[in-house]
Amino acid sequence: MSEMPKQSKESEGVVKALQAIVGEKYATAATHIRYAYSYDMSFVTPKLPDYVVMAETVEQIQQIMRFANAEKIPVIPYTAGTNIGGLCIPERGGILLDLKRMNKIVKIDPESHYAVVEPGVSHGMLAEALHKHNLRFGWPVGPPSASVSSCAISHGIGGLNARYGLNSQEITSMEVVLPTGELVRVGSCAIVDDAWHSTLPLPKMDGLFKGWLGSTGVVTKLGLTVHPIPPVLKVFTVSCDNVEDMYSYMHNLAYYEICDDLTAVSWWLAQVPIPYPYRPKPDDVPEMFSFANTNSFTEKEKEAREEIWQMVVDEEQKKGTSLKVTEYPEEALRARTQLPSQIVGSTKNYCKMAGAGISWPGTFTPANKWAPVYNEWKRILIEHNLSPSVRMSMYRGVHYGMLRAMIPFNKQSQEETENARKAIVECLKVDLDNGGIPYKPPVDFAIEINKRAHPGYLELMKRIKQMLDPNDIMNPGKLGI
Amino acid sequence: MEWNIPSLKDLEHYFWRCTACGTCRSAYEFGPPPTARPICPAGTEFGFEGFYSSKGKAAFARGITDGTLTFDDPEFLEAIYKCTVCAGCQNQCQIDFKPHIPEVIEAMRREAVASGKGPMPLQQNLVQSMKNYNNPYQGPRRLRTDWTRPFKKAKTPIKDINTQPAEVLFYVGCTGAFNKAAMSVPQATARIFQKLGIDFGILGENEVCCGSTAMRVGDANEFKRVATSNLETFQKLHKEKGVKTIVTSCAGCYRAIKKDYILSSEYDETMDGIQVVHTAQFLHQLYKEGKLPLTKEVPWKVTYHDPCHTGRHLNKFVVDHDGSTLWEGAYVDVDESDCLYDIPRELIQAVPGVQFQEMERIRGNSFCCGGGGGVMTGFSDWSSKNAGLRIMEGLETGMEKMVSICPFCYFNLTEGSRRVGSNMTLHDLTELIDAALEG
Numbered sequence: 001m002s003e004m005p006k007q008s009k010e011s012e013g014v015v016k017a018l019q020a021i022v023g024e025k026y027a028t029a030a031t032h033i034r035y036a037y038s039y040d041m042s043f044v045t046p047k048l049p050d051y052v053v054m055a056e057t058v059e060q061i062q063q064i065m066r067f068a069n070a071e072k073i074p075v076i077p078y079t080a081g082t083n084i085g086g087l088c089i090p091e092r093g094g095i096l097l098d099l100k101r102m103n104k105i106v107k108i109d110p111e112s113h114y115a116v117v118e119p120g121v122s123h124g125m126l127a128e129a130l131h132k133h134n135l136r137f138g139w140p141v142g143p144p145s146a147s148v149s150s151c152a153i154s155h156g157i158g159g160l161n162a163r164y165g166l167n168s169q170e171i172t173s174m175e176v177v178l179p180t181g182e183l184v185r186v187g188s189c190a191i192v193d194d195a196w197h198s199t200l201p202l203p204k205m206d207g208l209f210k211g212w213l214g215s216t217g218v219v220t221k222l223g224l225t226v227h228p229i230p231p232v233l234k235v236f237t238v239s240c241d242n243v244e245d246m247y248s249y250m251h252n253l254a255y256y257e258i259c260d261d262l263t264a265v266s267w268w269l270a271q272v273p274i275p276y277p278y279r280p281k282p283d284d285v286p287e288m289f290s291f292a293n294t295n296s297f298t299e300k301e302k303e304a305r306e307e308i309w310q311m312v313v314d315e316e317q318k319k320g321t322s323l324k325v326t327e328y329p330e331e332a333l334r335a336r337t338q339l340p341s342q343i344v345g346s347t348k349n350y351c352k353m354a355g356a357g358i359s360w361p362g363t364f365t366p367a368n369k370w371a372p373v374y375n376e377w378k379r380i381l382i383e384h385n386l387s388p389s390v391r392m393s394m395y396r397g398v399h400y401g402m403l404r405a406m407i408p409f410n411k412q413s414q415e416e417t418e419n420a421r422k423a424i425v426e427c428l429k430v431d432l433d434n435g436g437i438p439y440k441p442p443v444d445f446a447i448e449i450n451k452r453a454h455p456g457y458l459e460l461m462k463r464i465k466q467m468l469d470p471n472d473i474m475n476p477g478k479l480g481i
Numbered sequence: 482m483e484w485n486i487p488s489l490k491d492l493e494h495y496f497w498r499c500t501a502c503g504t505c506r507s508a509y510e511f512g513p514p515p516t517a518r519p520i521c522p523a524g525t526e527f528g529f530e531g532f533y534s535s536k537g538k539a540a541f542a543r544g545i546t547d548g549t550l551t552f553d554d555p556e557f558l559e560a561i562y563k564c565t566v567c568a569g570c571q572n573q574c575q576i577d578f579k580p581h582i583p584e585v586i587e588a589m590r591r592e593a594v595a596s597g598k599g600p601m602p603l604q605q606n607l608v609q610s611m612k613n614y615n616n617p618y619q620g621p622r623r624l625r626t627d628w629t630r631p632f633k634k635a636k637t638p639i640k641d642i643n644t645q646p647a648e649v650l651f652y653v654g655c656t657g658a659f660n661k662a663a664m665s666v667p668q669a670t671a672r673i674f675q676k677l678g679i680d681f682g683i684l685g686e687n688e689v690c691c692g693s694t695a696m697r698v699g700d701a702n703e704f705k706r707v708a709t710s711n712l713e714t715f716q717k718l719h720k721e722k723g724v725k726t727i728v729t730s731c732a733g734c735y736r737a738i739k740k741d742y743i744l745s746s747e748y749d750e751t752m753d754g755i756q757v758v759h760t761a762q763f764l765h766q767l768y769k770e771g772k773l774p775l776t777k778e779v780p781w782k783v784t785y786h787d788p789c790h791t792g793r794h795l796n797k798f799v800v801d802h803d804g805s806t807l808w809e810g811a812y813v814d815v816d817e818s819d820c821l822y823d824i825p826r827e828l829i830q831a832v833p834g835v836q837f838q839e840m841e842r843i844r845g846n847s848f849c850c851g852g853g854g855g856v857m858t859g860f861s862d863w864s865s866k867n868a869g870l871r872i873m874e875g876l877e878t879g880m881e882k883m884v885s886i887c888p889f890c891y892f893n894l895t896e897g898s899r900r901v902g903s904n905m906t907l908h909d910l911t912e913l914i915d916a917a918l919e920g
């Protein structure tokens with residue numbers, strides 16, 4: 001623990017003020033409560049918040065923000081803390097604002113295919129509610145108890161990203177409490193109270209609150225596009241002996257835009273769990289596996305997709321690549337197709353063997369750079385005795401996608417945690433230099449991003465942040481500016 | 482007798498396996514259709530992460546071992562006890578922490594007791610009562626047989642096993658014996674046994690608490706005292722009175738004898754030749770053999786509540802202790818075959834005239850009544866509030882009676898039903914079976 005508990009007269013006054021807003025039960029400076037918010041699974045060093053508050057209404061959040069702004073106390077929005085980047089670990093203490101109690105599904109419009117949720121609505125809750133209307137969303141391979149809105153505003157990735165793009169691209173409207181306490185809306189709900197269908201054609205001001213790591217305001221309602229569930233699932237699985245051949249296949253298949261999810265994983269990520277420490281792959285098994293999830297409304301539609309896929313396979317094999325049509329390991333396949341998943345969400349597939357820690361260089365990287373970056377990552381990770389458990393997923397189209405290495409480590413050991421941190425930051429630098437950008441970046445990453453950033457970009461960012469949050473109270477320190 | 486009860490330090494490796502993923506906060510099932518339901522009574526009531534599920538408990542355990550959290554802080558002490566040790570969270574987790582979750586919670590409580598701070602004041606009364614009266618209800622020994630009065634009156638007295646031999650010992654448990662509202666449980670059990678002509682006896686005033694409550698609140702010494710005494714009694718009854726089967730209608734006693742007593746180095750030796758069963762199992766065996774004539778129509782509209790102690794607490798976890806399958810300490814699998822999930826359901830539905838409907842959270846994902854882990858004693862208001870939530874869930878089924886197999890749940894859910902002003906009534910499975918048997 002980096003900082004000892006803080007209890008003083010001043011802190012008693014703050015707790016009283018917060019209790020006056022949310023009720024006695026829901027604001028505290030008790031050490032044991034703060035302790036449970038001081039760490040997550042990432043390599044980020046634990047730090048204690050000074051207070052923890054659980055708000056239930058928009059008005060309460062407004063009052064908290066007005067109070068915190070007047071007192072210049074940092075506020076860190078929190079829903080489940082599973083972002084894998086230490087993003088809810090307070091860099092400068094302050095108020096940890098836990099939003100789990102705001103868990104209403106405000107609206108599901110089964111006709112117009114959108115939903116409106118509060119921040120505490122979990123993937124599990126929304127999956128249940130949507131299923132009743134035969135609707136779905138892009139569920140991540142994360143914990144079912146984590147927040148839908150936090151995933152979306154953090155540019156999260158779900159199982160429909162090849163078809164509809166990132167979860168943040170599904171956002172249709174937003175209600176936000178600014179760091180200074182004012183309530184604002186962006187998108188159609190700003191013009192007509194209960195119209196949550198689109199951020200366009202208005203200026204896309206939702207960008208002020210997406211990808212900012214909770215540092216520009218507290219989202220209190222989020223509109224999201226949802227989609228029908230086509231009944232016919234077909235997963236195409238192939239393997240390759242090297243990343244270059246796999247990229248070639250994925251690029252070829254992504255061109256036709258027939259998949260909901262087009263992902264490849266290295267042998268190490270296909271193992272349940274990821275080997276820790278590093279274990280060499282047996283020589284006689286392929287290095288990369290891919291699953292391409294498709295969902296069709298009719299058998300004929302499925303067959304049409306199958307026809308395209310077969311054509312791509314034939315083409316790739318004609319090129320002389322190592323591509324083979326293979327069985328994807330069953331448990332790993334379930335983990336990709338049955339989402340949200342309690343098994344994967346509980347981190348079993350990732351860190352059951354290592355223990356308590358996972359971090360990642362999680363990036364959006366131009367697809368044509370995947371192969372060289374992968375090869376470098378592999379070298380770095382093996383050097384650190386870590387498995388190169390890499391995932392590559394095409395986003396809508398062929399130009400870029402997710403490239404990430406899920407790195408489990410033994411968090412009980414400071415040495416092993418530091419080893420993982422060093423390896424991951426080194427990997428990140430390689431990726432940044434190849435045009436990749438990390439998502440949900442821990443501060444270590446933010447610093448590396450900013451080192452390379454155009455000065456105009458940084459200046460603009462600072463100005464926006466200053467405009468919205470003049471006292472720099474919202475999740476301060478995370479942007480590395 | 483040596484007891485192998487782990488300390489918090491012994492378990493450190495395991496709570497350091499928790500990734501803080503929070504999956505343990507709700508019972509989620511893919512389905513289809515998918516369902517996501519709250520599973521943690523403490524988190525549901527108190528909200529903050531530390532209270533929530535095994536994620537929060539791992540945080541507390543880490544805080545104790547790294548010296549940040551101490552029992553000198555009364556709020557923290559209380560937080561350690563604001564948990565029903567229901568293992569709902571355990572059922573969700575998939576990593577190596579899983580098999581050890583309730584043990585870690587109780588090991589923290591043992592630390593609290595060892596530090597002289599725990600348990601909570603009302604729970605201290607309970608432990609003191611065990612020391613004074615061999616039961617947690619401050620009931621003088623002679624009151625232990627109050628529940629048998631109707632049998633004496635009806636001139637069908639129950640055999641005193643201290644003086645007369647019998648194959649079956651009915652181990653009544655303190656709740657059924659001392660808690661007036663729950664007395665109907667041993668009464669129904671004994672009536673059934675008499676109707677069926679079972680040769681059984683009770684220890685009466687000589688019955689000693691099983692020690693479950695002491696263990697749940699962290700008083701290992703008191704647990705060891707009564708558990709040792711009971712094991713010795715059981716062996717003596719086996720040798721001298723011919724006891725081959727111990728039957729109990731109490732989920733807490735059953736759990737204690739099955740899972741806590743095995744921590745004794747002499748368990749196997751002492752219990753050689755004695756089987757321990759819950760009444761539900763005992764009756765189910767007779768039912769399968771065609772010896773339970775459920776002939777009377779009982780027009781009840783029933784839903785069933787799985788007690789934690791006869792359900793997921795009886796999970797058998799396969800752990801790779803020596804690293805030969807996966808790695809040392811790896812959680813490999815869970816075997817639910819000891820959990821009493823199907824047996825009570827089968828019996829309920831075997832009763833003619835019964836209409837049966839399941840609640841949403843059942844079996845391994847049953848929502849705890851809120852009474853376990855010393856909570857009913859330590860925090861009775863929260864306990865009955867939580868029971869009210871379970872009753873509301875029961876009401877959603879459209880049924881009118883909630884059946885269970887634990888006198889503790891019985892009492893607490895009755896309180897919950899009263900609290901939410903519902904007409905839902907609680908019944909032990911034995912009451913239903915009794916009603917269906919002629920005689």
Ligand SMILES: Cc1cc2nc3c(=O)[nH]c(=O)nc-3n(C[C@H](O)[C@H](O)[C@H](O)COP(=O)(O)OP(=O)(O)OC[C@H]3O[C@@H](n4cnc5c(N)ncnc54)[C@H](O)[C@@H]3O)c2cc1C
Nearest residue numbers: 079080081082083087140141142147150151156157214219
């Ligand atoms: C095993 C595992 C697998 C995962 N896989 C994926 C995956 O496939 N795709 C993916 O996208 N993610 C994944 N994640 C990350 C994470 O689980 C999801 O993104 C999740 O939905 C985030 O929700 P949360 O409630 O944990 O957010 P938190 O961690 O609580 O918050 C995330 C960020 O949002 C901010 N924030 C929270 N609420 C608000 C608010 N109301 N207003 C403003 N800012 C706010 C926080 O300050 C923080 O910066 C995975 C995590 C794990 C552990």
Ligand code: SF4
Nearest residue numbers: 499500502503505574
């Ligand atoms: S106890 Fe298990 S499910 Fe809960 S947070 Fe820890 S690892 Fe996740």
Ligand code: SF4
Nearest residue numbers: 521534564567568570
């Ligand atoms: S044992 Fe039950 S009450 Fe305690 S933390 Fe787990 S789910 Fe919550």
